[in-house]
Amino acid sequence: MLKLLLVIAVVWGVYHYFIKKKPLSSSHRDSQALEDNDMVQCSTCKIYVEVNEAILSNGKYYCSKECLRNAK
Ligand SMILES: [Zn+2]
Structure with a gap:
């Protein structure tokens, strides 16, 4: 018991x-902070990318250098 x-x-x-x-x-x-495989939205083209592949600039995520350059 x-x-x-x-x-x-x-x-x-x-x-x-x-x-x-x-x-x-x-x-x-x-x-x-977000984990590596979390999805973040690109500030320019609005597609979702994994946070470890995204570019972080001024607190915003971008999917590529082109989007970072086109950021407004
Ligand atoms: Zn983009």
Whole structure:
């Protein structure tokens, strides 16, 4: 019986650890820098590119150097 309670306590702990962690990490992500495979919109032509391939300039993303040059 004691063993069963211990198992329940461990399962409960793990369950709540992940339940609590999930919303925390998602809100954490919103306020943090984007990840490499996140999509960002080009400020000039409006297509979406992966953030690690985008060019960041003045807080705006561009898909290519041409778009960066054509930025208004
Ligand atoms: Zn573009």
